[in-house]
Amino acid sequence: MVQASADHAGFSMRFAAIVGAPRTGTTALARFLRKHPSVCFAKVKEPHFFSQWDLTRLPEEELREAVGKEYLQRYFPHCASDRSILMEGSVTYLYAPEQMSPILKLWPDAKFIIGVRDPMEVVPSLHQRLLFLGDETEEDFERAWDLVEERKHGRQIPKSCIEPRWLRYDEVGRFGSYVERFIAVVGRERCYFSVYDDIKANPAAAYRGVLDFLGLPPVAEIDESRKRAARGYKLGWLQRLLMRPPGVTRKVMAGADYRRRV
Numbered sequence: 001m002v003q004a005s006a007d008h009a010g011f012s013m014r015f016a017a018i019v020g021a022p023r024t025g026t027t028a029l030a031r032f033l034r035k036h037p038s039v040c041f042a043k044v045k046e047p048h049f050f051s052q053w054d055l056t057r058l059p060e061e062e063l064r065e066a067v068g069k070e071y072l073q074r075y076f077p078h079c080a081s082d083r084s085i086l087m088e089g090s091v092t093y094l095y096a097p098e099q100m101s102p103i104l105k106l107w108p109d110a111k112f113i114i115g116v117r118d119p120m121e122v123v124p125s126l127h128q129r130l131l132f133l134g135d136e137t138e139e140d141f142e143r144a145w146d147l148v149e150e151r152k153h154g155r156q157i158p159k160s161c162i163e164p165r166w167l168r169y170d171e172v173g174r175f176g177s178y179v180e181r182f183i184a185v186v187g188r189e190r191c192y193f194s195v196y197d198d199i200k201a202n203p204a205a206a207y208r209g210v211l212d213f214l215g216l217p218p219v220a221e222i223d224e225s226r227k228r229a230a231r232g233y234k235l236g237w238l239q240r241l242l243m244r245p246p247g248v249t250r251k252v253m254a255g256a257d258y259r260r261r262v
Contacts, residue, residue: 008072009079011064013040013086015107016214018194019182020091021175022166023125024115025199025206030089032207038216040079042088047075048163051092055102063102085214091115092163094178095171097185104186111214112186117196119173126172135161145169 018026018033027045034041049071055063076086086107093100094114103110127144130136137158138144144167150156151167161167183191192213199206211218 008068008076009081010040010072010076010086011068011106013079013084014109014111015086015103016111016113017087017093017103018089018091018113018115020094021115021117021122021178022091022172023122023129024117025194025196026089026091026115028199028203029113029115029194029207029210030087032203033087033210036211036216036219037082038084039087040076040083040085042075043078044075045088046090046092047071047088048090048092049075050099050103051090051096054099056099058102060105063105067102067106085216092165094175094182095165097178097182100182100186110186111190111192112182113192113194113210113213114179114182115194115196116175116179119175121196122175123169123173126166127169130166134158135163135166 018029020026030041030045033039053070055066058066075088079086093112100112124141127136127141131139135158136144137160138147147156148168148170151164154164157164157167166172192210194206194210208218
């Protein structure tokens, strides 16, 4: 079993990741790329593996073993030999650029797609998304913004919140400085900027630009006539129960992708 993890097919493929920022069209890009015949996309769009675990100090052999067993086998068990590039979409990577070095060791030609959007649109959009997911419980955005300082010290964190860092709306909106840090760590030549307004205006052209950056052949035009509608909810407690079920009920209620991520 140990040998199998180290020899996972993913190590012989190229690697690319959509690294955020959040609410910049990363889900649309992931949906595009998932359909490409040369791409093996992670079973869970956002594993957050390399931002959640600091692997920077591991010797190369131990790093390869850990990534093979805990990352590739868990999130890419479906990769077929005819796929040429491994992809995922963890937007937390943008905020942890120093932890990208293990990726560069294992995949020296790794590439990263950075989504950008007006921060004044990103932050309230993220707030609404976190309410939908159950990570946020404060429905008033101004009040949620006022709670940032408390939450920075670990207070006022909803029990249903999986990743408290998302509640730091001030940091999420300051992604310009994180983009600079990210480029400084991985190199400008590895990065491609995807503009949210461009995806909205002409998704097919935006998709072609990403494919060209990744060195992937074009495919048939993607039909974007069915766009994901904004989703709301009526009962906050019920929404949190459905999206963030208590630990004791996850085995029964939660889906396979949710359990895999947890």
